[in-house]
Amino acid sequence: MTTSRVINFGAGPSTLPQSVLEKAAQGLLNFEDTGIGIAEISHRSKEFVAFISNVEALIRSQLNVPPTHSILFTQGGGTTQFSAVVLNLLARHKLLHPELTDDERVMDYVLTGSWSKKAFLEAKRLGGARANIALDARKYSKDGVSFDNVPPHDEYAFSPASALIYYCENETIDGVQFSPDPSAQTSFPFTILPRERSGLLPLVGDHSSSFMSRPIPHLSEHAVIFAGAQKNIGPAGLTVLIVRQDCLVDVDAAAKLGATPVPLCLSYKTLAEGRSLYNTPSLLPIYITGLVLERMQELGGLAYFEALGRRKAEKVYAAVRAGEERGVFQGKVQAGSCSWMNVIFNVLGSGAESRFLAGAEKVGMKGLKGHRSVGGIRVSLYNAVTEADTDKLVDYMKEFVSEASSFCSA
Ligand SMILES: Cc1ncc(COP(=O)(O)O)c(C=O)c1O
Numbered sequence: 375m376t377t378s379r380v381i382n383f384g385a386g387p388s389t390l391p392q393s394v395l396e397k398a399a400q401g402l403l404n405f406e407d408t409g410i411g412i413a414e415i416s417h418r419s420k421e422f423v424a425f426i427s428n429v430e431a432l433i434r435s436q437l438n439v440p441p442t443h444s445i446l447f448t449q450g451g452g453t454t455q456f457s458a459v460v461l462n463l464l465a466r467h468k469l470l471h472p473e474l475t476d477d478e479r480v481m482d483y484v485l486t487g488s489w490s491k492k493a494f495l496e497a498k499r500l501g502g503a504r505a506n507i508a509l510d511a512r513k514y515s516k517d518g519v520s521f522d523n524v525p526p527h528d529e530y531a532f533s534p535a536s537a538l539i540y541y542c543e544n545e546t547i548d549g550v551q552f553s554p555d556p557s558a559q560t561s562f563p564f565t566i567l568p569r570e571r572s573g574l575l576p577l578v579g580d581h582s583s584s585f586m587s588r589p590i591p592h593l594s595e596h597a598v599i600f601a602g603a604q605k606n607i608g609p610a611g612l613t614v615l616i617v618r619q620d621c622l623v624d625v626d627a628a629a630k631l632g633a634t635p636v637p638l639c640l641s642y643k644t645l646a647e648g649r650s651l652y653n654t655p656s657l658l659p660i661y662i663t664g665l666v667l668e669r670m671q672e673l674g675g676l677a678y679f680e681a682l683g684r685r686k687a688e689k690v691y692a693a694v695r696a697g698e699e700r701g702v703f704q705g706k707v708q709a710g711s712c713s714w715m716n717v718i719f720n721v722l723g724s725g726a727e728s729r730f731l732a733g734a735e736k737v738g739m740k741g742l743k744g745h746r747s748v749g750g751i752r753v754s755l756y757n758a759v760t761e762a763d764t765d766k767l768v769d770y771m772k773e774f775v776s777e778a779s780s781f782c783s784a
Contacts, residue, residue, distance in 0.1 A: 379392065380735075380738045380739060380740050381738055381739045381740070381759070381763045381766060381767070382740055382741045382759075383739060383740070383741040383742050383752075383753050383754050383755070383759065383763075383767065384740070384741030384754060385546055385547075385583075385605075385716060385741070385745070385752055385754045386546065386582075386583065386602070386604045386605045386610075386754070386756075387604045387609060387610050388604065388605055388606075388741075388754055388756045388758070388759075389756065389758045389759060390608070390609070390662065390666065390758050391666065391669060391758045393669065394662060394665045394666050394669055395662075397665050398412075398658075398661065398662050398665055401661055401665075402658075405421065405422075405661070406421045406425065408421050412657055412658055412661045413657060413658050415657065417651055417654055417655055417657055418651065422657065423651075425660070425661065425664055426447065426649075426650065426651075426655070426660055426664075428664060429447070429660060429663060429664040429667060430445045430447075432664070432667035432668065432670075432671060433445055433586075433614065433616075433667065435671075436586065436667070436670065436671060436675045436676050437586070437589065437590060437593065437616075437676065438589070438593065439593065439616055440593075440594045442594065442618055442619055443593075443594070443596075443616050443617060443618050443619065444615075444616070444617050444619060444622065444642075444646045445614065445615070445616055446614075446615040446616075446617060446642065446645045446646055446650050447612060447613070447614060447615075447645075447650040447655055447660060448612075448613045448615060448639075448645055448650065448655075449611060449612070449613060449655070449656050450613060451602045451610065451613055452489070452580055452582040452600060452601070452602045452613065453492075454613065454640070455580070455598075455600040455613060455615070456492065456493040456496040456497070457496055457500060457640065458636075458640040458642075459538065459540070459578045459598050459600070460481065460496065460497045460500050460502070460538070461500070461625070461634060461636045461640060461641075462598075462621060462623065462625065462636065462640070462641065462642050463481075463537050463538040463576060463578065463597065463598070463621065464479070464481075464502045464503055464537050464538075464628075464633055464634065465623050465624075465625045465628035465629070465633045465634075465636060466537070466576075466620070466621055466623045466628070467479060467503070467537035467538075467576070468628040468631050468632065468633035469623055469624070469627060469628050469631065469633075470570075471535075472631045472632075476501065476502055476503055476504070477504060479502070479503035479504065479537055480503060480504050480506050480533040480535075480536040480537065481497050481503050481504070481505050481506065481536055481537050481538045481540065482506050482507075482508040482532050482533050482536040482538070482539045482540065483497065483505060483506065483507055483508060483540045483541075484508050484509045484530070484539070484540065484541040484542075484562075485507055485509060485510045485511060485512070485521075486509075486511045486521060486523075486524055486541070486542060486545055486548075486550050486552075486711075487511070487521040487542060487545025487546075487547060487548035487550050488521065488545065488547040488548055488745075488747060488748075489542045489545055489546060489547065489580060489582070490540065490541060490542040490545065490580070491521075493540060493542065493580065494507065494540070497540070500634070501634075502633065502634050503537055506533055506536070508530055508531055508532050508533070508539070509525060509529060509530045509531070511523055511524060511525055511550070513525075514529065515708075516708070520548070520706075520748075521545060521548040521550055522548065522550065522706055522707050522708055522711070523550065523560075523707065523708040523710075523711045524550060524551075524552055524553070524560040524561075524710070524711040525560075526559035526560075527559055527563040527566060530563055530566065532566070532567060532568050533568070534568050535568070535570070536568070536576060537576060538576045538577075538578050538597070539567060539575065539576055539577050539578065540578045540579075540580075541562060541577075541578070541579055541580070542579075542580040542582075543562075543579055543580065543581045543583075543584050543590075544581070544582075544583045544584035544713050544714075544715050544716070545583075545713070545716075546582070546583040546605070546713075546715070546716050546745075546754075547716075547745040547747060547748060547752075548706075548707070548718065548748060549706060549707045549712065549713045549716045549717060549718030549752065550707055550711050550712075550713060551584065551711065551712070551713035551714060551715065552711075553710060553711070554588060554589075554591065556591065558710060559710070560710040560711045561591070562591065562592075564591065564592045564595065574595075574597070574618070574620065575595050575596070575597065576597050577592075577595060577596045577597050577598075578596070578597055578598045578599075578600075579596055579598070579599045579600075580600060580601070581599050581600065581601045582600070582601045582602045582605060583601075583605045583606075583715050583716065583756075584605075584606070584713075584714070584715050585601035585603075585605065585606055585607065585614065586606045586607050586667075586670065586676065586679070586757065587606050587676075587679055587680070587683050587714065587715060587756070587757055588676060588679070588680040588683060588714070589676055589680065593616070596616065596618065597617070597618050597620075597621045598615065598616070598617050598618070598621060598642075599615070599616040600613060600614065600615050600616075601613065601614050603659060603663050605715070605754075605756050606715075606756045606757045606758075607663050607666045607667060607670075607757070608659050608660075608662045608663030608666055609658070609659045609662050609663075610659070611656040611658070611659035612655075612656050612659035612660055612663055615642065615645070617642045617646070619646075621642060622642050622643040622646045623642075623643060624643060625641045625643065638652070639652065639653060666757075666758075670757070679757050682757075682761060683714045683715075683755065683757070684714065685761060686714075686755045686759065686761060686764040687712070687713075687714040687715075687717065687755060689764055689765070689768050690717045690753055690755065690764060690767065690768060690771075691705070691712060691717060692768075693767075693768045693771040693772060693775075694717065694719045694771075696772070696775060697719075697771060697774075697775045700775050700776075700778070700779040701722060701779070702721065702722060702723075702726075702774070702775045702778045702779060703719050703720065703721060703722065703771075703775070704719060704720045704722055705718075705719045706718045706719055706720065706748075706750060714755065715754060715755055715756060716752055716753070716754050716755075717752070717753040717755065718744060718748070718750055718751070718752050718753075719750060719751050720749075720750040720751070721750075721751060721774075723778070726778065727749075727750070727751065730742075730751065730774055731743055731751075733770070733774060734767075734770060737766075737770055739766065739767060739770065741754065753767065
């Protein structure tokens with residue numbers, strides 16, 4: 375099959391492995407030798423039911439998800455989960471603590487970037503409990519207003535018995551990510567979180583833009599982990615949920631006690647009981663995701679992608695630092711908080727950013743423009759961006775720096 379594909383560093387939807395897309399094209403015509411394409415076949419056919427079970431098994435084995443947690447597939451993206459986690463976990467808390475008023479019930483949010491802030495605003499809008507900011511990383515930023523860091527552990531102020539504790543593992547827009555090194559002050563402070571009397575944590579993690587790129591620390595302690603597929607594992611249209619089984623609650627019983635009624639398609643219990651087939655799922659995105667996960671497994675699973683991700687990020691950050699020394703680039707995120715997935719930097723000088731983007735496009739690299747809310751350059755290094763693609767970008771960055779610095783000194 376001939377292609378004229380460019381290297382796509384877009385932040386999501388993002389690039390997918392070519393071999394997967396070629397296989398998926400076959401599946402669009404004839405899924406698993408059924409003679410029916412994946413976009414046409416019934417979600418209740420035995421072939422699709424077997425396929426979706428295998429997608430679940432591939433996630434469970436590669437991420438090491440314990441039997442205490444269900445893996446669910448739904449639609450609506452991360453944004454729908456901003457609402458769904460609030461509704462489900464408030465229903466759970468209402469069942470556990472029916473005596474508390476809405477004012478006494480608290481949801482703790484850790485704000486390290488634009489996505490956690492958006493999730494916090496949705497929680498506040500939905501009501502049913504007080505949305506509290508346990509940490510606002512902007513206070514510790516270089517300019518006092520941007521998200522550019524993960525603050526040290528002793529800056530968090532958690533409430534004692536909250537209905538949920540929310541964080542976003544990788545802030546796609548701001549390029550801020552928690553360190554995977556548990557001894558680093560910029561890791562997520564799992565060990566200081568207040569536990570419920572039962573010992574459980576009402577911990578919710580948005581892992582949309584780092585899912586399946588490296589292991590999830592303390593996975594088994596999470597109440598809910600959610601991720602849109604469209605960064606590392608598939609196309610938009612599929613959202614993966616990992617839900618601890620005590621969070622699959624009877625939302626109607628909670629509503630009888632005064633909790634907000636939960637639409638059935640957002641209820642985790644409904645999704646789990648229907649084995650993610652309560653209503654018609656997004657068959658094509660699930661199919662492509664399954665092919666990506668099979669390929670991941672063949673290549674060596676998370677260990678392979680973690681090592682690859684580390685190398686790619688190190689190479690790009692090294693190029694940013696080299697550009698900083700010559701006064702051409704300026705990294706935005708503080709040391710220790712830099713994302714492996716989204717590298718953010720500015721190109722200094724009037725018109726320099728446009729020149730950088732136009733030059734990149736000329737040599738076949740697209741998707742490098744930063745998010746409209748923060749500007750600059752954003753290099754997204756999701757799993758399907760190869761090391762060769764990364765090397766090509768790094769070469770281009772080096773060339774740009776040497777040309778820009780000779781231009782400045784001329
Ligand atoms: C970390 C994170 N959370 C949530 C979202 C929202 O996802 P969606 O657009 O699929 O609703 C995004 C989208 O890029 C994201 O990067």
